Amino acid sequence: MVANPLGESAVSSEQKVYDVVLKQASLVKKQLRSNGYLDVKPDIILPGNLSLLSKAYDRCGEVCAEYAKTFYLGTLLMTPERRRAIWAIYVWCRRTDELVDGPNASHITPTALDRWELRLDDLFQGRPFDMLDAALSDTVTKFPVDIQPFKDMIEGMRMDLRKSRYQNFDELYLYCYYVAGTVGLMSVPVMGISPESQATTESVYNAALALGIANQLTNILRDVGEDARRGRIYLPQDELEEAGLSDADIYAGKVTDKWRSFMKDQIKRARMFFDEAEKGVTELSEASRWPVLASLLLYRQILDEIEANDYNNFTRRAYVSKAKKLLALPIAYTKSIIRPSRTSPELRKYNL
Numbered sequence: 158m159v160a161n162p163l164g165e166s167a168v169s170s171e172q173k174v175y176d177v178v179l180k181q182a183s184l185v186k187k188q189l190r191s192n193g194y195l196d197v198k199p200d201i202i203l204p205g206n207l208s209l210l211s212k213a214y215d216r217c218g219e220v221c222a223e224y225a226k227t228f229y230l231g232t233l234l235m236t237p238e239r240r241r242a243i244w245a246i247y248v249w250c251r252r253t254d255e256l257v258d259g260p261n262a263s264h265i266t267p268t269a270l271d272r273w274e275l276r277l278d279d280l281f282q283g284r285p286f287d288m289l290d291a292a293l294s295d296t297v298t299k300f301p302v303d304i305q306p307f308k309d310m311i312e313g314m315r316m317d318l319r320k321s322r323y324q325n326f327d328e329l330y331l332y333c334y335y336v337a338g339t340v341g342l343m344s345v346p347v348m349g350i351s352p353e354s355q356a357t358t359e360s361v362y363n364a365a366l367a368l369g370i371a372n373q374l375t376n377i378l379r380d381v382g383e384d385a386r387r388g389r390i391y392l393p394q395d396e397l398e399e400a401g402l403s404d405a406d407i408y409a410g411k412v413t414d415k416w417r418s419f420m421k422d423q424i425k426r427a428r429m430f431f432d433e434a435e436k437g438v439t440e441l442s443e444a445s446r447w448p449v450l451a452s453l454l455l456y457r458q459i460l461d462e463i464e465a466n467d468y469n470n471f472t473r474r475a476y477v478s479k480a481k482k483l484l485a486l487p488i489a490y491t492k493s494i495i496r497p498s499r500t501s502p503e504l505r506k507y508n509l
């Protein structure tokens with residue numbers, strides 16, 4: 158768990174989420190023992206359907222390329238089987254998010270989310286509703302992906318429908334788990350854990366969770382102005398108050414010293430989650446380290462850009478230039494091949 162650098166610890170949500178992490182880790186361990194996760198199962202379908210399935214995956218890739226350049230770049234560095242699985246997961250997440258964030262969001266009711274959840278159950282049982290669902294349906298037969306994080310993401314969307322303020326970091330943390338930590342949990346079974354890893358499965362899941370939380374906190378800090386224009390403030394109300402700020406200041410959108418100082422603390426916290434995530438990357442299977450680290454470095458740079466914009470996240474969108482994005486790739490590659498020196502198993506017994 159990551160200590161909260163801003164004081165009080167986020168005990169209740171962190172405990173709740175950690176229980177999910179433990180359960181996911183033990184499930185995947187069991188599935189890996191019976192399946193063997195490294196031998197990806199071939200497509201056992203008739204030739205006609207095979208091309209339909211590959212069309213479905215290609216479409217998922219196009220959607221990912223269109224909506225999220227950062228993640229798409231990361232997926233291009235993966236093995237082909239993993240890449241298309243992540244595309245299928247991406248598309249399901251994007252469609253889920255669009256239900257509450259997209260153009261039809263104002264008509265979305267909890268019932269629509271219930272229906273979306275039934276559709277999810279169906280696709281996990283091999284009964285996809287459309288082509289894009291079919292891609293995910295195939296992915297979940299090939300990798301030991303569990304349904305729980307998907308259900309939790311839908312729960313996050315329900316939360317978004319009924320809530321537009323977060324009293325403290327504990328509440329915000331739970332929201333971040335639902336909408337983004339879940340993506341980390343969905344991704345681990347696809348990325349694979351290194352056969353050489355001596356880390357516990359739980360700790361790898363914990364790092365993946367941290368990456369989701371870090372990304373979401375960064376996304377929130379990037380989009381303060383945009384969210385406020387939709388009447389939403391994804392910042393801890395108690396921390397705003399301690400900084401001498403209120404909702405009115407956010408709506409006014411003036412960059413003051415109080416705002417800069419508040420933002421510095423928020424950025425510091427997001428970076429702590431990135432650091433926690435980075436520690437887990439070396440435990441992933443070799444082929445997954447570079448893409449994950451690349452995505453991590455790319456997304457983390459958004460925080461640098463917020464600083465470079467002098468903390469004006471009201472009217473300026475922090476944006477990482479293409480050149481910087483490309484530069485991150487060799488840096489991530491170099492980092493990903495350097496493995497930290499390992500403590501001997503003898504010393505590990507003593508937790509050293």
Ligand SMILES: CC(C)=CCC/C(C)=C/CC/C(C)=C/CC/C(C)=C/[C@@H]1[C@@H](COP(=O)(O)OP(=O)(O)O)[C@]1(C)CC/C=C(\C)CC/C=C(\C)CCC=C(C)C
Binds near residue numbers: 225229246251344368
């Ligand atoms: C290459 C790679 C790491 C791929 C993961 C891609 C994937 C499946 C992404 C799903 C993203 C998605 C659509 C989520 C729905 C909810 C949501 C919108 C969350 C926010 C993402 C949005 O980013 P974007 O900048 O496009 O936002 P806008 O819509 O433009 O505002 C989030 C910020 C969260 C995304 C969270 C992750 C990608 C978690 C990644 C964690 C891992 C891959 C685990 C890696 C493992 C270890 C051990 C570190």
Ligand SMILES: Nc1ncnc2c1ncn2[C@@H]1O[C@H](COP(=O)(O)OP(=O)(O)OP(=O)(O)O)[C@@H](O)[C@H]1O
Binds near residue numbers: 223224226227228476
């Ligand atoms: N505030 C905005 N208004 C309109 N269009 C924007 C805005 N910000 C970005 N865009 C456009 O939307 C696209 C997505 O921008 P964004 O910076 O979010 O990149 P992305 O493709 O989502 O990748 P990532 O967020 O993963 O880096 C870009 O092509 C950009 O031109």
Ligand SMILES: [Mn+2]
Binds near residue numbers: 224226
């Ligand atoms: Mn984006």
